Amino acid sequence: LPVRLERCDQAMLDGADGPAAAMAMRILLETARILDADKLIDVASAHIDGCLYHGDSGAHFAERLVEFGGQVRVPTTLNVGALDLIHRGRDRLDAQPRAMARRMMDAYVALGCRATWTCAPYQAGHRPALGQNVAWGESNAVAFCNSVLGARTNRYGDFLDICAALTGRAPHTGLHLTENRRATILIDVTGLSEAFLADDIAYPILGAWLGHEVGDAVAAFAGLGHPGEDRLKALAAAAASSGSVGLFHVIGATPEAETLADAFADRPPEQVITVTADMLAGARAGLTTARIARSEPVQAVAIGSPHLSVAELLALDDALGERVCRIPLYACTGRHVLAEVAPTGLNERLAARGVVVVADTCVVVTPILPDGGGVLVTNSGKFAHYAPGNTGYDVVFASLKDCVESAVSGRLSLGGPAS
Amino acid sequence: MRAEIIVPGSSSEPVCAAALNILEPISFWGGISPRDGRLTDPRSSLHGRSTVGRIILIRQLRGSSSASSVLLELIQRQRAPAAIILDRPDAILALGALVAREMEWPNPPILRLDALDQSRVEDGARLTIRVDGQLMMDTA
Numbered sequence: 001l002p003v004r005l006e007r008c009d010q011a012m013l014d015g016a017d018g019p020a021a022a023m024a025m026r027i028l029l030e031t032a033r034i035l036d037a038d039k040l041i042d043v044a045s046a047h048i049d050g051c052l053y054h055g056d057s058g059a060h061f062a063e064r065l066v067e068f069g070g071q072v073r074v075p076t077t078l079n080v081g082a083l084d085l086i087h088r089g090r091d092r093l094d095a096q097p098r099a100m101a102r103r104m105m106d107a108y109v110a111l112g113c114r115a116t117w118t119c120a121p122y123q124a125g126h127r128p129a130l131g132q133n134v135a136w137g138e139s140n141a142v143a144f145c146n147s148v149l150g151a152r153t154n155r156y157g158d159f160l161d162i163c164a165a166l167t168g169r170a171p172h173t174g175l176h177l178t179e180n181r182r183a184t185i186l187i188d189v190t191g192l193s194e195a196f197l198a199d200d201i202a203y204p205i206l207g208a209w210l211g212h213e214v215g216d217a218v219a220a221f222a223g224l225g226h227p228g229e230d231r232l233k234a235l236a237a238a239a240a241s242s243g244s245v246g247l248f249h250v251i252g253a254t255p256e257a258e259t260l261a262d263a264f265a266d267r268p269p270e271q272v273i274t275v276t277a278d279m280l281a282g283a284r285a286g287l288t289t290a291r292i293a294r295s296e297p298v299q300a301v302a303i304g305s306p307h308l309s310v311a312e313l314l315a316l317d318d319a320l321g322e323r324v325c326r327i328p329l330y331a332c333t334g335r336h337v338l339a340e341v342a343p344t345g346l347n348e349r350l351a352a353r354g355v356v357v358v359a360d361t362c363v364v365v366t367p368i369l370p371d372g373g374g375v376l377v378t379n380s381g382k383f384a385h386y387a388p389g390n391t392g393y394d395v396v397f398a399s400l401k402d403c404v405e406s407a408v409s410g411r412l413s414l415g416g417p418a419s
Numbered sequence: 420m421r422a423e424i425i426v427p428g429s430s431s432e433p434v435c436a437a438a439l440n441i442l443e444p445i446s447f448w449g450g451i452s453p454r455d456g457r458l459t460d461p462r463s464s465l466h467g468r469s470t471v472g473r474i475i476l477i478r479q480l481r482g483s484s485s486a487s488s489v490l491l492e493l494i495q496r497q498r499a500p501a502a503i504i505l506d507r508p509d510a511i512l513a514l515g516a517l518v519a520r521e522m523e524w525p526n527p528p529i530l531r532l533d534a535l536d537q538s539r540v541e542d543g544a545r546l547t548i549r550v551d552g553q554l555m556m557d558t559a
Contacts, residue, residue: 023521030517034425034510049484055453055492061518137484157511158488159518216482244482389449389460 003032003171004039012167020070024163028171031160037171045128046076046165047121047145049137050158051108052365053082053101061159062107065166072112073168077121079138080307081105082366085117086335086359092367101366111162117360118334120233120307122149125336130255133176135164139240140233140306140382146247148232150255152176155246175247181256182265183220183249186272190223196277197224200231201399204381206275207235209283211243213273220249220263227253230309237306238381242283287384287397290375294414299374300393301325301407302363303400304332305382310340316355317346319404325354328370329407332362354407364390377406420536422552425508426516428528433549435557436474436501440542441465444479447486447512456498474502474546476537480509490515494524502527502548506534 011017012025032040050058082101084090093101109115116124121136122144128134128151136142136153137160145151154174156164164170174180187210189197196202210219227235227250239245249257257263292298303316308331316331331350338347338359350357363369364386369376376393378384384397398406398414405413428434443463445451452459456471471493480486490512493499503512508531519526530552540546545557 027517027521031510031514034508034513054485054488057491057495058488061522139484155484157484157514159514
């Protein structure tokens with residue numbers, strides 16, 4: 001069936017809002033056809049992942065939209081770019097790609113997007129309401145937006161995200177539809193120890209396990225309590241990198257799952273999985289690729305995928321105390337966080353102790369880690385997933401405390417497993 | 420065999436090229452170099468093989484939001500596959516070809532063919548894909 005056009009769609013297609021909106025509408029309609037969507041719907045906001053430099057072609061596309069007079073029609077935030085615009089000289093890009101990456105970032109700002117440059121826009125003030133349709137890119141942001149905020153988005157790939165922002169429209173399909181948001185799989189974690197669930201490290205592990213286990217199905221956790229935003233953020237990011245999780249529920253904690261009946265829309269679960277510590281041990285082991293033992297030398301530490309919140313940056317400060325890092329500890333965060341903590345002098349204090357604060361980008365999307373590779377220690381499930389392929393570093397997944405101890409000593413610190 | 424056309428190619432000529440049969444799940448981002456079109460996953464048995472100018476058959480595409488960026492870059496560098504055959508439609512990969520069309524850069528066709536039918540194509544075999552999606556193996 002063809003996609004049903006409303007009058008506003010047809011007008012945009014005919015050029016009423018200029019050539020950029022017309023081009024975006026053509027791309028949007030072709031995509032809606034491939035997705036079998038019946039129509040387009042309004043979106044209230046957008047988050048753009050397509051601003052990351054993968055080569056000159058993406059910059060040329062963005063500049064074409066600028067040339068055509070494109071302006072976003074809804075509030076739009078930007079995900080990370082390839083450059084840290086706050087701390088110059090962080091990246092090791094050659095002059096040509098650096099210049100093109102900069103042109104690409106500038107083009108997206110010229111289209112009217114906010115220069116947020118963060119993969120945690122939901123902690124930078126971009127918080128759509130429960131039930132609102134939006135068009136977001138970046139897998140962790142999508143999973144958080146759907147699961148924790150209860151706003152509705154599919155995973156908008158590069159280029160479709162900006163087309164939705166320029167038209168304020170998106171294909172009516174997938175997670176925009178109420179019937180696709182109910183859970184089908186019940187994940188019972190009541191058998192896990194309280195000590196384990198009280199530790200931050202549980203959440204990237206649970207996420208990595210979830211992504212492997214359910215792929216893109218919608219699952220609901222029972223027995224997880226109220227984990228708090230930063231832990232849900234870590235869980236969502238890990239689940240969206242090990243699998244294609246776009247939405248999960250936490251019964252009693254997330255907005256579409258006040259009760260089990262709400263999460264499953266009054267239907268019985270199609271599958272019930274009772275999680276054991278043994279099941280998670282495999283997921284945890286899968287987050288480490290380096291074959292090294294405790295106390296062996298490591299070359300770098302990275303935290304902050306998704307970007308650190310203020311609370312997470314303060315937790316780093318606490319764990320480090322007055323000590324100085326012997327190897328670089330990269331702390332990736334957003335400029336919104338740096339602005340908030342600036343009056344306290346935290347930025348300078350961390351820098352003086354060997355912490356390399358990275359803003360606007362992160363260490364797995366652009367060359368920042370020292371050339372030559374080695375072993376990277378991280379507490380992020382997402383960094384653990386992508387670092388080996390993108391940076392050439394092997395990874396060890398460890399708690400924040402062990403990340404900090406490893407950075408201070410230059411040797412792998414591994415406390416006893418919390419589970 | 421006839422493949423379903425997801426995005427037509429920009430050429431009105433049939434596509435004639437050698438098949439590259441990718442059996443393992445593959446992600447365009449992190450799986451294919453946007454610079455030279457080589458397969459980059461060290462865990463894959465096809466590691467280092469080139470996709471440039473080949474008809475690539477993909478049994479299982481692993482989703483990545485940046486697959487569209489990688490395909491667009493390959494197209495602009497004239498390092499794209501001659502055609503891409505998937506086991507099911509993928510909107511994000513298709514976007515790379517849709518944007519190329521808007522930029523007036525020649526794009527390869529993206530087609531759909533069941534994994535079962537894909538398995539009838541031998542790796543390295545010469546194939547012809549007509550503009551209507553009809554797929555023929557050169558038996559010579």
